[in-house]
Amino acid sequence: MRRVVLDPGVFVSALITPSGSPGLLLREIRGGQMELFVSPRLLAELDEVLRRDKFRRYVSLAAARKYVRLVRNDATVAPDPQVLPPLRSADPKDDYLIALAHSQNAILVSGDKHLLDLCGGGAPILSPVDLLVAVA
Amino acid sequence: MAKTRTTLTIDEDVFRAVKIKAARTGKRDSQVIEESLRRDLGMDDLDDIWAQVKPAPEEEGLRLAYSELHAMREEKEKHETGRP
Numbered sequence: 001m002r003r004v005v006l007d008p009g010v011f012v013s014a015l016i017t018p019s020g021s022p023g024l025l026l027r028e029i030r031g032g033q034m035e036l037f038v039s040p041r042l043l044a045e046l047d048e049v050l051r052r053d054k055f056r057r058y059v060s061l062a063a064a065r066k067y068v069r070l071v072r073n074d075a076t077v078a079p080d081p082q083v084l085p086p087l088r089s090a091d092p093k094d095d096y097l098i099a100l101a102h103s104q105n106a107i108l109v110s111g112d113k114h115l116l117d118l119c120g121g122g123a124p125i126l127s128p129v130d131l132l133v134a135v136a
Numbered sequence: 137m138a139k140t141r142t143t144l145t146i147d148e149d150v151f152r153a154v155k156i157k158a159a160r161t162g163k164r165d166s167q168v169i170e171e172s173l174r175r176d177l178g179m180d181d182l183d184d185i186w187a188q189v190k191p192a193p194e195e196e197g198l199r200l201a202y203s204e205l206h207a208m209r210e211e212k213e214k215h216e217t218g219r220p
């Protein structure tokens with residue numbers, strides 16, 4: 001079974017765009033097609049970003065909190081990596097995601113250009129749509 | 137979603153309860169079992185949450201997700217370092 005780490009942006013996008021590729025990917029994961037890994041830092045970022053006012057036109061705070069709980073319950077919560085990742089993103093704040101995916105031998109799924117640019121170097125980083133195509 | 141055929145071994149009283157509920161609700165036995173499993177596994181929760189969402193177009197949703205994530209990280213860093 002494929003092991004995946006979704007970055008917080010993919011989780012947010014899946015929530016507010018259920019019919020988009022991140023939403024479809026989350027549905028596949030919940031259907032048991034892949035094993036999902038998160039970490040406390042990833043969950044904290046997801047929780048924090050979904051509290052921001054700009055999301056209130058799409059989803060209530062109560063529903064957003066329920067969503068974070070659901071992600072926490074569905075996923076295997078791995079410890080935050082304490083070591084540097086084998087590759088570094090142009091945005092250092094993404095490095096923990098690379099380290100988390102590496103530590104769990106998982107594919108990192110992201111819609112972030114900085115991270116997807118690393119894919120050309122052979123890193124197991126895919127966009128939601130590319131992973132959906134790969135598992136189809 | 138595609139269906140798969142499987143064989144279950146369950147207690148007779150559970151099976152009787154399934155039959156009774158199916159008869160009462162006009163559903164097939166397999167529907168009753170699937171709905172019960174979905175509830176227990178929390179598989180309907182995501183659809184419940186999505187039902188409360190006013191959806192954004194995909195491109196807008198992805199753009200907003202990352203712009204707010206980056207803004208949140210920036211604000212947090214400023215707060216932690218005391219940087220203006």
